[in-house]
Amino acid sequence: MNDDLTTAPRLIDATLVDLDLDASASDKDAAIRRLVTLAHDAGRVTDVEQMLADVRAREAQMPTGLEGGIGIPHARSSAVRVPTLVFGRSTAGIDFGAEDGPARIVFLIAAPDDGEGEHLTVLAALARRLVHESFREALINAGDPKDVVELIKDEVENR
Amino acid sequence: MKFVAVTSCPTGIAHTYMAAEALEQAARDAGHEIQVETQGAGGLQEIPQATIDAADAVIFAADVEVRGRDRFAGKPTVTAPVKKAINGAAGLVAEAVEAAQSGTVSAPAAPGGGSRGLATKVDHDAGVGTRVRQWLMTGVSYMIPFVAAGGILIAFGFMLARFAGGSDGAIEVTKIPIADLIKHFDATSGMQWAALLFQVGVAAFGFLVPALAGFIAFAIADRPGIAPGFVGGALAGTVGAGFLGGIVAGFLGGFVALWVSRWRVPKAVSSIMPVVLIPLVATLITGGLMIVVLGRPLSWVTDKLTAGLDNMSGGSMIVLGVVLGLMMAFDMGGPVNKVAYTFATTGLTAAAIASHGTQLTVMAAVMAAGMTPPLGLALATVLRKDLFSEPERENGKAAWLLGASFITEGAIPFAAADPLRVIPSIMVGSGVTGGLVAAFGSELAAPHGGIWVTPLINGIPGYLLAIVVGTVVTSGLVVMAKSVRRTEILDAVDAPTGGVHAGHTVAA
Numbered sequence A: 001m002n003d004d005l006t007t008a009p010r011l012i013d014a015t016l017v018d019l020d021l022d023a024s025a026s027d028k029d030a031a032i033r034r035l036v037t038l039a040h041d042a043g044r045v046t047d048v049e050q051m052l053a054d055v056r057a058r059e060a061q062m063p064t065g066l067e068g069g070i071g072i073p074h075a076r077s078s079a080v081r082v083p084t085l086v087f088g089r090s091t092a093g094i095d096f097g098a099e100d101g102p103a104r105i106v107f108l109i110a111a112p113d114d115g116e117g118e119h120l121t122v123l124a125a126l127a128r129r130l131v132h133e134s135f136r137e138a139l140i141n142a143g144d145p146k147d148v149v150e151l152i153k154d155e156v157e158n159r
Numbered sequence B: 001m002k003f004v005a006v007t008s009c010p011t012g013i014a015h016t017y018m019a020a021e022a023l024e025q026a027a028r029d030a031g032h033e034i035q036v037e038t039q040g041a042g043g044l045q046e047i048p049q050a051t052i053d054a055a056d057a058v059i060f061a062a063d064v065e066v067r068g069r070d071r072f073a074g075k076p077t078v079t080a081p082v083k084k085a086i087n088g089a090a091g092l093v094a095e096a097v098e099a100a101q102s103g104t105v106s107a108p109a110a111p112g113g114g115s116r117g118l119a120t121k122v123d124h125d126a127g128v129g130t131r132v133r134q135w136l137m138t139g140v141s142y143m144i145p146f147v148a149a150g151g152i153l154i155a156f157g158f159m160l161a162r163f164a165g166g167s168d169g170a171i172e173v174t175k176i177p178i179a180d181l182i183k184h185f186d187a188t189s190g191m192q193w194a195a196l197l198f199q200v201g202v203a204a205f206g207f208l209v210p211a212l213a214g215f216i217a218f219a220i221a222d223r224p225g226i227a228p229g230f231v232g233g234a235l236a237g238t239v240g241a242g243f244l245g246g247i248v249a250g251f252l253g254g255f256v257a258l259w260v261s262r263w264r265v266p267k268a269v270s271s272i273m274p275v276v277l278i279p280l281v282a283t284l285i286t287g288g289l290m291i292v293v294l295g296r297p298l299s300w301v302t303d304k305l306t307a308g309l310d311n312m313s314g315g316s317m318i319v320l321g322v323v324l325g326l327m328m329a330f331d332m333g334g335p336v337n338k339v340a341y342t343f344a345t346t347g348l349t350a351a352a353i354a355s356h357g358t359q360l361t362v363m364a365a366v367m368a369a370g371m372t373p374p375l376g377l378a379l380a381t382v383l384r385k386d387l388f389s390e391p392e393r394e395n396g397k398a399a400w401l402l403g404a405s406f407i408t409e410g411a412i413p414f415a416a417a418d419p420l421r422v423i424p425s426i427m428v429g430s431g432v433t434g435g436l437v438a439a440f441g442s443e444l445a446a447p448h449g450g451i452w453v454t455p456l457i458n459g460i461p462g463y464l465l466a467i468v469v470g471t472v473v474t475s476g477l478v479v480m481a482k483s484v485r486r487t488e489i490l491d492a493v494d495a496p497t498g499g500v501h502a503g504h505t506v507a508a
Helices: A028-041 A048-061 A117-130 A133-140 A145-157 B015-029 B049-054 B082-087 B089-102 B128-164 B166-175 B178-184 B190-205 B208-221 B223-238 B242-261 B273-312 B317-331 B335-346 B350-355 B358-383 B390-404 B408-417 B419-440 B450-456 B460-494
Strands: A074-077 A084-094 A103-112 B002-008 B033-038 B057-062 B077-080
Touching (some): A028 A084, A048 A074, A084 A133, A103 A117, A103 A133, A117 A133, A117 A145, A133 A145, B002 B049, B002 B082, B002 B089, B015 B057, B015 B082, B015 B089, B057 B089, B082 B089, B128 B190, B128 B208, B128 B390, B166 B190, B208 B223, B208 B242, B208 B408, B223 B242, B223 B273, B242 B273, B242 B317, B242 B408, B273 B317, B273 B335, B317 B335, B317 B358, B317 B408, B317 B419, B335 B358, B358 B419, B358 B460, B408 B419, B419 B460, B450 B460
Parallel strands (some): A074 A103, B002 B033, B002 B057
């Protein structure tokens, strides 16, 4: 585990995983706020409201819900210090505007807005993995936050 | 087969890469080779040109403009929103196979990046309304350069004439024929330069309706549509049908070309189908219909309208002003507009000018009413940017100058792109202006020139006030009408179909 955020931090750690999103959120807005707050508590996002505004602006362009029960609210924002992934899971499902129904897994993808190239490639790699059914299944079935972190580490960061 | 693809999305950190992965997977599963260029935030790795050249087809899964689109020019192309590549990559790959087999070639890239895929073929799965809008927008986007170049040249011509030729300069400049400029162009004469600008501008305006019609037909039928569309558009001008006639010609040319291209012909003939046969037959049919079917009813309408105006001229001046205003804005250079304008200019006799007759008020009302459509739309693009597409906003900048110079055509791109909302709005604005000018009794003895002949106006304050009021009314109504459309734009973008994404290219 590397806690020094200035040198190559992990994309995600156990504090950025919420396997019971239903406890704090029943709709898209509340879910996004919950995930942004987790990133803020971990010191990765400096300004919750700024980040919320940027994510909402992106959602307003086109909802980020995808078929297969996924929501990927995301933004490049000045409020983000390091590329960050926050994972939320909902049993009830949260509507992210996908045509086939609500999202059961939600990824908040946060990227700094000044960055180009290199350090964003890890986010690109994650986005690519998300397309794979097996990866999504594994995330939906993860037993605890550590499993989620390990999965992402294995599939994305150590490849 | 071998494919190349480009994926892109507004933020560039998620959908771009998901779409790339999905396309790679789907292509591999179907036994094809694919190389995807991800135009996202993770840095750009361009596909080598040799790979592009060797590819059988191109897939654009892009919600923002594809960078370097011209690298892919001339390839069979499939265009779709990025989400479609994520959720339906296999379908897109199948479409690409089909495009490669049928050899559906997209248009070469328009210079300047070809505003968000307008140049490419329209998606076949889209709803009828969406496709009609895409066809219109394609025509409009190619027409705008002619409107802007021609309109601004004419406006500059008037402007220069105003300073070089005095208060009558803007009238005199139109009387210098091209033959004069050819024989003895005098580089030291301001008026000669003004006439040069004016004449080149007029030449550019000559392409306005043909370009609109030609590229509507192109959007419908691809390259075979161009000749029938352009010719039909030119004939729309000849029979005095204006830009509405041009839209008719565009649709006619496009669908006739499409129909002819589906003829089953003997093998010996099929090789000359695209180059000779389709343009020949489609152009003849389209052009013939424009002359024979459209010509007569139009001249009948023109006669009736003229007679109607003659009858009205004995009655209330204000009512006449309103009616003339409505007519000026209805088709901007088409038959109705022309009747109103001709009615006003034929009143400008020496006797009328000497006696300050009501004909001078009619002229003032007509000119003012012809200025408010571009002005009002220009104002609307400033007030509510989000309601207009990028080419429309660009056109809005030129529309200020065009409107001020009484070049009503500056409003045509807006009206052609969205006739049902724009035309009623600008008609009301112009009607208000026409009525107000008549009420104030302003007088004008110049047939054109816009603000450049302001010194020739009697009752300037009322005249200008009428223009300002009409401009504000126009922009208010356009914004209201377009706000109703807003949901529709979003629908068009959300729908899992390809094609144009008007108003959806904000952040990169």
